[in-house]
Structures are given as structure tokens and as C-alpha cells.
Amino acid sequence: MESSMRVIVLLVVMRFSASEEVKKKLTGTVGGNITLPDSVQEEELGFLLYEGTNIAMVNNGEFKVLEEVYKNRLQWNRNSGLFTLTELQRNDSGIYTVDSKTGKGNRKSYKLTVYDSVPTPAVKKVSVSSESCSLLCLVDRETTLLWFKDEQILNQSSSALSLPLTVHKQDFSSSYRCVAANPAEEKTLPVHVKTTCGDTNNNDTNSSTEPRNYNILIIIFCVLSVVMIVLAAFFIKSKCLPQSKKTNRQAQGPAGTQEEVQYSEIQINNNRQGENLPESSTTIYHANLTTVYDKLEVHRMITDNDAENT
Helix, strand or coil: CHHHHHHHHHHHHHHHHHHHHEEEEEEEECCCCEEEEEECCCCCEEEEEECCEEEEEEECCEEEECCHHHCCCEEECCCCCEEEECCCCHHHCEEEEEEECCCCCCEEEEEEEEECCCCCCEEEEEEECCCEEEEEEEEEEEEEEEEEECCEEEEEEEEEEEEEEEEEHHHCCCCEEEEEECCCCEEEEEECHHHHHCCHHHHHHHHHHHHHHHHHHHHHHHHHHHHHHHHHHHHHHHHHHHHHHHHHHHHECCCCCECCCCCCCCCCCCCCCCCCCCCCCCCCCCCCCCCCCCCCCCCCCCCHHHHHHC
């Protein structure tokens, strides 16, 4: 009976010790660094264990990495005695134990969880009206998303690519932010609603004046078209009218009436100058004709003999 009680007490103590061994949870991000809070001083003998396996040791101020995978990534600060693991990877998650043999004899363990880096959020305007504005917070891979108004959480999702939010007009002046987070880090994007959504009053005014502006443009276009047609007609008329007037003047008489031009045969008489001209045997009466007299001279052709005598 007494031996059984001892076994039970030993099991309870072992369980309590095991639960106390993991003292603190640590988080890190891929590519980041993590420093374990407990230390091994320069004059001490100490070890760093990962899942129960020694990965590094300190002895009389000398630091040595025992596992190849941690070389160039695990560092020990001689002044502070702290261990730092750099260039974290997802498979670095696990329990790390700092065991000091010559100091206080404390054995402290820490549970490290390495997360992917949080994506940077973006905000998109979905729709806007005179009363509200709909926004959407976006990330390129699933993570925890939250919408904050001042310090109050309005909407959240533990694993999502987007998270919507509707902001009413009376709340446009409040402070909003979209947060992408995981247990290791968070990234915040402040949102100025008035700038993102625009002035809804101006939007309404613009939408109501668009048809009016369109009608004004049509009227201006029609007026310009008419002016161009008139100018073209005036140009054509100014080019053709002078020629037409010139032709009409040539065909019209002194009084502006068109005269009929008639032609008569011309008889040539060889009588010399001073002799009376015989009257034509044929008398032609035209009351509307004008008689024009002229003296016709016959020029004698000069022969070669005449040219020599001259």
C-alpha cells in the first residue's frame, strides 16, 4: 500500500514537472529570427536541445554547434548568454530546451511555432452610393483578416482571401484599418474612407449632369456642322459667280439685253479710191441691223522684178 502511494506521488510529480518544463510559447516567421529567453553564461557548462537532442553546447566560454543543419544559423551571445536561431524555416517548429549544468541547474523549455510571413493586405472599393460604401480587404493567400474601426473589431475571418466591410455615410470620418495577421506577426493597412470611396454627393451630381452635358455636346456639334455647310456653300458660290457674270456680260448689250449678232456677205470691188461704190444688187432690209462702213484696200503683191527695181 505504501509502495503504491509512492508510485502515484512520483507519477504526479513527473507529470507536474513535465507540464512546467515547457514554460513559454514562442512564435516566429519564415526567414526571421528568434532568441530564446534563457541563457547559459560564459563560465557555465550548458546545452541547447531540440526535441530532446543536443544541437549546441557551451563549455568554458567555447560555443560549438553539434548538428549540421544549425550551422551558420545558430548563434550564442557571449555577453548575454542567449541563443539566437536565424533564417527560420517551417520545420524549425518544436520544443527547445536550455539546460545549464553548472549554474542554477534550471532546465527551461520553449515551444516554438514558425509561421509563413503575413501577406500585405490591399483594399478595393466594391460599390458606392449616397448612403454607404462597400469595401473589400484582399490578400494573395489565406490568412486571418480583420476590419477595425478605431480600436473596435467590426469583422474578422480566421482563414480567408478577402473580407468585406460596409461603411455608412455618417461613419466616413472614423478611422478604419484592414489587418492581416497570424500569431507571429500582423500587417496593417490604414483606410481613409472619404478618399477611397470618394464624395458621394459629388458622385450623385456628376451622374445627374452627365445626360445634360451629353445633350450640350450634341447641340454644339450640330451648330458647328451647320456653320461648316454654310461656309462651304459661300465658298463655292464665290468661286463660280464671277465666271457666270463675265459670261453674261459678253452675251449682253449695252442696255443689259442680249443682242442677236448677224453676219452679211462682204463684196470686194476693185475700183480705186475716189470712185463711187456701186449699190448692191440685192437689198437686204433689216430694221434692227446697224450698218457699218469701212474702206477696204487691195494690197498688190510685190513680185521679184519689182523688188529688184526698188
